[in-house]
Amino acid sequence: MAGSQALVMAVLVMGIAFHSTLIDATIAKSMYFNWGAHHSSILGNGDDLRLVLDQTSGIQSKRAFLFGSIEMLIKLVPGNSAGTVTAYYLSSTGAKHDEIDFEFLGNSTGEPYTVHTNIYTQGQGNKEQQFKLWFDPTSGYHNYTIHWNPTQVVWYVDSMPIRVFRNYESEGIAYPNQQGMRVYSSLWNADNWATRGGLVKIDWTSAPFVASYRRFRARACKWNGPVSISLCAIPTPGNWWMSPVYKQLSNGQQAQLKWVRDNYMIYNYCTDFKRFKGQIPPECSKPQF
Ligand SMILES: *[C@@H]1O[C@H](CO)[C@@H](O)[C@H](O)[C@H]1NC(C)=O
Numbered sequence: 251m252a253g254s255q256a257l258v259m260a261v262l263v264m265g266i267a268f269h270s271t272l273i274d275a276t277i278a279k280s281m282y283f284n285w286g287a288h289h290s291s292i293l294g295n296g297d298d299l300r301l302v303l304d305q306t307s308g309i310q311s312k313r314a315f316l317f318g319s320i321e322m323l324i325k326l327v328p329g330n331s332a333g334t335v336t337a338y339y340l341s342s343t344g345a346k347h348d349e350i351d352f353e354f355l356g357n358s359t360g361e362p363y364t365v366h367t368n369i370y371t372q373g374q375g376n377k378e379q380q381f382k383l384w385f386d387p388t389s390g391y392h393n394y395t396i397h398w399n400p401t402q403v404v405w406y407v408d409s410m411p412i413r414v415f416r417n418y419e420s421e422g423i424a425y426p427n428q429q430g431m432r433v434y435s436s437l438w439n440a441d442n443w444a445t446r447g448g449l450v451k452i453d454w455t456s457a458p459f460v461a462s463y464r465r466f467r468a469r470a471c472k473w474n475g476p477v478s479i480s481l482c483a484i485p486t487p488g489n490w491w492m493s494p495v496y497k498q499l500s501n502g503q504q505a506q507l508k509w510v511r512d513n514y515m516i517y518n519y520c521t522d523f524k525r526f527k528g529q530i531p532p533e534c535s536k537p538q539f
């Protein structure tokens with residue numbers, strides 16, 4: 251998310267935190283609209299959501315979480331979606347905020363979406379990686395999951411790991427483990443930057459732009475203030491994300507990640523020497539997964 255966007259959201263955040271783990275029930279029970287509620291809707295049994303782009307429509311979780319798995323099935327805006335961005339991310343509030351992002355940059359009809367990922371640790375972003383997808387994300391629902399524990403953050407698309415951010419805190423590299431984050435999803439007009447650096451504008455004759463969501467699940471630890479920092483990291487059966495199998499990707503998952511990186515990665519901040527004037531961020535010289 252752009253910093254200003256995050257700030258606007260910080261102001262809009264409300265909601266109450268509870269303790270311990272949970273499996274959240276439905277979108278209707280666990281989320282509420284923060285913008286655009288007038289024509290976006292929660293459908294059926296409360297498990298389906300439509301966001302319609304007017305200026306910005308958005309939804310956010312009532313609760314904040316620290317560690318766990320945040321899952322959503324999303325069908326992206328079909329047709330001419332150039333200039334729209336569907337965002338799905340976790341974010342804390344305040345100055346040194348943490349954030350873990352999935353953003354889907356729309357495109358002209360028939361042209362591929364870009365999946366933009368980023369992570370902010372204690373207010374510091376600039377860690378973008380971008381990917382193309384190996385399927386058409388507008389023709390059906392696909393599973394976009396963020397898995398976050400004290401050792402690593404993993405972004406999954408249909409259970410394929412596409413990116414890992416490992417904890418190198420012991421080497422002075424910030425890691426998001428000091429505060430809870432809420433889940434947000436929004437559909438916004440980003441035609442000032444999203445499509446070819448702002449050259450392609452939203453074609454409002456293609457409106458309405460609709461992104462559909464289904465089956466939000468937070469199998470995660472509820473944030474209940476600083477006490478959660480230790481409670482959410484105790485390796486109990488309830489804190490399933492602390493199990494050793496989630497400390498590192500399996501060999502099979504590493505092979506999948508490598509396949510995605512080799513074939514679908516289109517931007518990696520770690521190789522952007524020009525942007526960082528040769529001072530590539532320190533985590534880039536460590537094993538990435
Ligand atoms: C849109 O498609 C073009 C052509 O395939 C591609 O170069 C461009 O990166 C895409 N834009 C986005 C925002 O994904």
Ligand SMILES: *[C@@H]1O[C@H](CO)[C@@H](O)[C@H](O)[C@H]1NC(C)=O
Pocket residue numbers: 319321393394395406408409410465
């Ligand atoms: C979505 O992907 C996650 C991560 O692989 C997985 O744990 C979860 O079961 C998947 N959910 C659905 C509905 O397929």
